[in-house]
Amino acid sequence: MKAALLSVGTELLLGEITNTNVVYLSQELNTLGIDVMYHYTVGDNPARLAEMIEMAFMDCDLIITTGGLGPTQDDMTKEIVCQVMGDELVLHEDILESIRQRILSYKKEMTDNNIKQAEIPSRAVVFYNDAGTAPGFALDRTVAAEDGSETKKQYIACMPGPPREMKRMFERSVRPWLEGMSDGVLYYRELRCFGLGESDLETRLLPLIDGQTDPTIATYAKDGECSVRVASKRASREEAVEAVNAMVEQVREYVGDYVYSCDDEDLVQVVSRKLMEQGLTISCAESCTGGMFAAALTSIPGISKCFDRGLVTYSNQAKIDELGVRPGTLEEHGAVSEETALEMAAGVRRVSGSDIGVSVTGIAGPDGGTDEKPVGLAYVGLDFKGQLTCRKIDRRIKDRRRNRQHAMLTMLDLINRSIDTM
């Protein structure tokens, strides 16, 4: 099946917001085996919207729209879709009631505009919205096939524009509706990796990727991590699950050393979950990451049970004062050294009394490097209940942001491996 994504909203054409909906929907549709042929964005203009829908149907069987379902005059997606698909809007009493309840919970008054939101095309499949007031829906129409000898169906699904509402509606209603239209059941798992690049990952998996039909294997990269998605579409869910799990085992044989999650959790989520499950306490001492590790860990609600303190010891004096790093170590080996990293980790564990002390010291760049200690060099230290480990990072990248991000992920990776083995 071929699909087009149609985003409606003047704010997109003004560059006021980034279109993350098409990123999410493209990934999801590709996973479902649906080819995304186009992305279109149009403003709140009825004639253009109708024209775009007809054009997309010229070579796609499915259009998914986002936006233009709100309560104001500008929002006209429903009216235009009815016009193109040959249907008319009718008031749904149960939707009206759920909108009324939602608006009451906001302590606001119902307006005539809100009543408009309860109108849905008469033939539509309704997608309820449990994160906002605008419901979504799907409609189909039957048209003559190209050769004129037979007919085919064309589908359009309309969802609200706010990403949070759209994603919930897609997960709960639109994905099952799409799966119901197709012959099989799709199942997939996402394996998250750290410690190798996407091209390296793909190369290692080539024996599995080459000639793949089902399950399919695809690699992705994002913010210094990468992932493998294994998907299968079979007659029953049981068959799809079995096929995916068998392939996941094969993938682990090739790159298992790098896989830290088979359930699409990121490294911060994995580490914080394990800390909380095992009741481990942690503190950190950061230099080049400047607080990024502490900020990432404390982004997780409830982490205050485990995270005690983070010391961002940027200056040498701060390393001496706060962590008890010996001046002699700094003089002899320098601030960016294995010795300093280990004293930092042991120091923050000692002052905090935490189970785990983790540290990092490095040269983030873009300047400040020497031949001996180039930009990109960093050391991550770990004191896990008295057991000391250090990992050296040696990458010749001048990019401050990427070096800091990589150092932070390395801290998480080292903690994760230590929790698993100790």
Add this chain to the structure above:
Amino acid sequence: MKAALLSVGTELLLGEITNTNVVYLSQELNTLGIDVMYHYTVGDNPARLAEMIEMAFMDCDLIITTGGLGPTQDDMTKEIVCQVMGDELVLHEDILESIRQRILSYKKEMTDNNIKQAEIPSRAVVFYNDAGTAPGFALDRTVAAEDGSETKKQYIACMPGPPREMKRMFERSVRPWLEGMSDGVLYYRELRCFGLGESDLETRLLPLIDGQTDPTIATYAKDGECSVRVASKRASREEAVEAVNAMVEQVREYVGDYVYSCDDEDLVQVVSRKLMEQGLTISCAESCTGGMFAAALTSIPGISKCFDRGLVTYSNQAKIDELGVRPGTLEEHGAVSEETALEMAAGVRRVSGSDIGVSVTGIAGPDGGTDEKPVGLAYVGLDFKGQLTCRKIDRRIKDRRRNRQHAMLTMLDLINRSIDTM
């Protein structure tokens, strides 16, 4: 002038990358007074690309493409544009030479594919690429106007897809080319604000916005901050500058209290620049932001001259150990209180010996609030060379990420105002 943006690349349709190019270009074109009517995205497919160009020209006079200018077989934007615009590719010796130099600097070998990148349509205006190998270009064609009685010109400008290359090319070559096509010269300034929402900002500026023709005034919002763009298009640059500066003064009369930059610097940039210029040293004590302030400040290269240390004192014990907060203060007023915030700020200034100590303590959420101290409550403390200040944040928002971001920005805002007044 009406324009369409056309993005070329299968990776966009697979959802592997987010299309930030259209956000940037939409904002820039709107500032230039060019209306963006559509965004289109197509894959690396010649027939669809040609079809899209012809369709966009049905009601636009300008198309800007990004992507598909690379050296591989997939990259066919140039060929298709030539076909549609009626031109042919010719080899440019000077472009070939600059590609050769760039590849040498990468310590790589020149390939036949790279030679293809030096081919440009014969009638094109060339846009040199100083951040990559693929040059961009612009072409025009003359077509009959709708009523058949006269002819009009249509323009297409093609740029590489990587955002860094595209932005540099736009700034250095494409914007001047667009300005050259229009009658006037455009000049604008961007005023960044903190402390009020976008709708509040717009409401306050309504007397200026209503009936605006030139200069134009537009408001934007992003990540807890908002901004005002004042733009003017006049016969000469001098006239445009004068008109913009006069309007900027008027805008400042209405919202001057909230404006922290008239030159599009963000709060971290403004604060770190002032710290470096004035040789002020700073340390921070963070609770609810968990290191975000330190991480933001240390994202600026060279800040190690000013930033000494950051203490992320998440637990009460850490506040006592590291900052000397009195246990009695925590018992009597609680960790989230003006008293604790001020002791934290004074404490971190004392232990670090910095000129400035800044602190924050709050309830980030989503849980952990009480009737008396709800989620969203936070206190920012400042010790500026012994002068103590505290600001209370009281917003009833449950969103952990937004509360933390707002608290961090409030710390920066308080420091910025103090540097200006002390």
